[in-house]
Amino acid sequence: MALAAARRLLLHAGSRLGRREAVDGARRFANKRVLVETEGPAGVAVMKLRNPPVNSLSLECLTEFTISLEKLENDKSIRGVILTSECPGIFSAGLDLLEMYGRNPAHYAEYWKNVQELWLRLYTSNMILVSAINGASPAGGCLLALCCDYRVMADNPKYTIGLNESLLGIVAPFWFKDMYVNTIGHREAERALQLGTLFPPAEALKVGVVDELVPEDKVHSKARSVMAKWLAIPDHSRQLTKNMMRKATADNLIKQREADIQNFTSFISKDSIQKSLHMYLEKLKQKKG
Numbered sequence: 320m321a322l323a324a325a326r327r328l329l330l331h332a333g334s335r336l337g338r339r340e341a342v343d344g345a346r347r348f349a350n351k352r353v354l355v356e357t358e359g360p361a362g363v364a365v366m367k368l369r370n371p372p373v374n375s376l377s378l379e380c381l382t383e384f385t386i387s388l389e390k391l392e393n394d395k396s397i398r399g400v401i402l403t404s405e406c407p408g409i410f411s412a413g414l415d416l417l418e419m420y421g422r423n424p425a426h427y428a429e430y431w432k433n434v435q436e437l438w439l440r441l442y443t444s445n446m447i448l449v450s451a452i453n454g455a456s457p458a459g460g461c462l463l464a465l466c467c468d469y470r471v472m473a474d475n476p477k478y479t480i481g482l483n484e485s486l487l488g489i490v491a492p493f494w495f496k497d498m499y500v501n502t503i504g505h506r507e508a509e510r511a512l513q514l515g516t517l518f519p520p521a522e523a524l525k526v527g528v529v530d531e532l533v534p535e536d537k538v539h540s541k542a543r544s545v546m547a548k549w550l551a552i553p554d555h556s557r558q559l560t561k562n563m564m565r566k567a568t569a570d571n572l573i574k575q576r577e578a579d580i581q582n583f584t585s586f587i588s589k590d591s592i593q594k595s596l597h598m599y600l601e602k603l604k605q606k607k608g
């Protein structure tokens with residue numbers, strides 16, 4: 320309930336701000352964790368995640384992300400979005416582990432509902448989505464990139480991307496898996512999911528997790544030039560084609576959202592799974608010390 324109220328407030332406040340700044344041609348609206356900048360006639364918005372230190376997708380971050388997308392979808396002058404990160408070296412560390420560890424079942428259910436909501440909105444967006452992957456992109460971070468129509472990644476061997484859930488002792492849900500299969504094919508997805516592979520850029524390109532690698536300082540300019548190419552296609556034919564390609568995958572979740580929430584909640588609540596998450600969080604801490 321509190322989140323629904325926050326969502327209404329943010330939508331309202333954001334639209335007022337958006338109108339005021341439109342006077343300059345370039346517009347900008349921001350929540351705490353998501354910054355959106357639009358550039359007048361080109362019809363392109365740049366959406367930057369800024370939830371330091373690692374852009375983990377906390378409940379608040381998911382909510383703000385979803386609201387920002389909703390606002391862009393409602394703005395008919397926007398045809399494309401470049402998704403990127405403001406956190407140096409990190410695109411997104413994925414779902415926030417602290418939302419899935421040590422909480423109660425009602426919290427897990429609420430969190431998962433919001434994860435589903437963001438995924439459905441991103442994956443089925445009518446807008447052109449290009450990801451400018453300027454850092455590490457494990458699990459839910461990779462999920463965000465996979466939702467896009469085109470992925471440009473910084474060619475820095477320190478950055479990896481992939482669905483690594485099995486390394487955490489958890490399991491990517493069927494709709495993560497479906498999207499992976501759609502992107503890289505069944506055999507590669509089967510292997511990468513079981514092994515929890517985090518691909519360095521060259522391998523990510525080879526297997527098809529990303530579409531293009533560029534030097535780090537060229538990620539944004541390349542994303543813009545890719546966007547220009549996609550903008551040249553008539554919206555109606557591109558959108559109908561996208562819908563034709565993606566609808567069955569999205570419908571597969573839509574028809575069983577509630578069951579998927581129940582499944583996640585009971586899975587993540589298990590003692591054995593909580594123990595695995597605890598160990599993984601400890602490992603992250605130890606890495607520092």
Ligand SMILES: CC/C=C\C/C=C\C/C=C\CCC/C=C/C(=O)SCCNC(=O)CCNC(=O)[C@H](O)C(C)(C)COP(=O)(O)OP(=O)(O)OC[C@H]1O[C@@H](n2cnc3c(N)ncnc32)[C@H](O)[C@@H]1OP(=O)(O)O
Pocket residue numbers: 372373375409411412413414415416417455457458459460483484487489490491492493582583586587600603604606607
């Ligand atoms: C039969 C059953 C069938 C189906 C199952 C049913 C349902 C499905 C069930 C579950 C599905 C869940 C799907 C989950 C998806 C996810 O996205 S899980 C998250 C996966 N993410 C990761 O593994 C990334 C972990 N992080 C890292 O590898 C590194 O942090 C980094 C490479 C991103 C960045 O490295 P550094 O720059 O060195 O930063 P630090 O490691 O020091 O981290 C700083 C700080 O941030 C904390 N942190 C990192 N990642 C997360 C995260 N994802 N969530 C929350 N917090 C995170 C880290 O612990 C540090 O914290 P402090 O020590 O500073 O407090």
